[in-house]
Ligand SMILES: Nc1ncnc2c1ncn2[C@@H]1O[C@H](COP(=O)(O)OP(=O)(O)OP(=O)(O)O)[C@@H](O)[C@H]1O
């Protein structure tokens with residue numbers, strides 16, 4: 001088995017002439033839980049969206065599970081099969097039931113039979129504690145429930161890596177915990193996780209490593225304990241002062 | 246509690262007033278159409294004495310209006326053909342019947358329709374399309390028009406939003422060109438200019454040309470409606486599909502179009518209603534659809550004075566179809582938007 005799940009080497013990314021990611025280097029080990037934080041606009045979303053090629057990079061190289069992300073569509077397809085993503089806005093399919101949300105990609109992409117897809121989906125919905133809502137539509141669920149469905153939907157592809165882009169930022173405070181609990185359980189199952197979040201308690205308890213981004217660069221990376229208790233970088237200290245207040 | 250009864254008392258007053266005004270306004274019509282009207286299967290003299298409607302004109306001319314100059318002994322054929330086509334359309338209107346069998350029905354129904362109407366095989370006597378007329382033609386032009394224009398419109402809408410410049414350009418020019426001219430012009434072009442463009446041996450019947458013109462014209466309008474729907478689908482839906490590895494084609498078929506179409510149910514069916522009513526324009530290129538056969542019925546000098554009754558009769562036929570489509574629109578909206586917790 002490969003030692004590293006994700007490698008970014010000297011990655012540069014531009015939106016027309018706006019330099020978003022500047023010479024980003026990052027290695028994520030297999031099974032590692034990495035938390036990414038940083039001020040708004042620092043390029044956190046852009047970086048993790050490069051990992052499953054929702055965005056393309058202009059220079060440097062990105063390897064995911066040993067496959068290089070380039071313009072070869074087969075590589076992109078292969079990588080997307082093993083990388084799941086959870087979005088801030090859930091992005092569930094509103095015209096499909098919770099169960100159908102979790103079976104669609106299984107039948108279309110993994111070519112599983114309807115029965116098999118449904119049993120996989122029910123197992124995952126049980127795991128995120130929402131199996132009783134399987135026949136409802138996303139519009140009939142609370143934000144926290146929707147986000148748990150979105151996690152189950154991603155997991156239905158049996159990914160080896162999960163990317164989370166601020167999964168709790170769009171939630172009312174009382175629903176944050178139910179989603180973080182599910183993510184914490186997922187973390188203990190040994191999956192590789194990269195999570196953009198400002199939930200510092202979650203980062204402390206779950207992350208193996210925390211990185212801090214500012215203006216398109218990774219400016220500090222450390223174990224959670226060192227990261228929060230001994231921040232070296234002044235910008236990180238300011239940032240922590242703001243989010244922890 | 247008190248304010249509620251107050252409101253409902255006010256409401257009741259308004260209801261009574263509105264009903265009163267409507268009843269007053271409609272009474273003369275009711276009087277003309279029902280109270281003072283002459284009913285039954287009588288001759289034109291029966292209507293001499295009355296100011297009311299003369300319904301015998303319909304019992305006399307009804308079959309000419311509905312079936313045109315189709316041979317009188319064979320009227321069961323256009324009746325059955327229309328019922329088949331209409332039945333297929335009605336079943337298609339209910340999404341719970343969408344399956345492979347329906348696809349086959351859409352191949353079978355047009356073939357059966359044309360066989361029944363045209364004859365010449367299976368022991369059916371041959372009836373040239375110049376003798377077809379009335380409601381079957383209106384139904385045919387509408388059902389084929391909507392049935393073919395809808396998929397074509399979806400393709401055009403996808404083309405217009407395509408990332409490939411050539412496809413985008415072709416779809417956009419087509420839509421803009423067609424929307425820039427009235428249907429009558431398209432019908433004229435199809436009737437008089439198309440034959441000049443085709444190789445000399447080719448001879449396409451007027452009916453086919455009119456049908457094709459309606460399809461091509463409607464497709465451009467539907468394309469714009471569908472495109473408006475596709476633009477309401479958030480970018481996040483595409484991203485979710487990409488992240489799951491769903492192909493672009495399947496993203497459109499399974500995720501984008503179902504959402505897009507459910508957002509534009511009302512304007513889509515509005516366009517369908519327009520198609521039905523616009524079929525009356527083919528009278529201009531001498532095809533005997535319902536309005537044309539109504540006018541042919543009035544060519545009879547004996548009944549000519551009763552043109553209002555005849556127009557009311559076909560107006561009621563159009564209204565029934567259009568009203569049904571309006572109801573259909575409502576029920577689709579209920580099934581696809583409200584019941585899923587979407588606003
Ligand atoms: N499609 C785009 N076109 C142009 N600029 C963009 C685009 N998407 C993002 N940007 C810019 O790139 C920068 C980085 O954006 P990104 O979304 O990665 O930030 P972020 O760290 O995730 O911020 P947030 O915490 O607000 O989500 C921002 O300045 C943003 O304005």
Ligand SMILES: [Mg+2]
Pocket residue numbers: 044045046165166
């Ligand atoms: Mg972001």
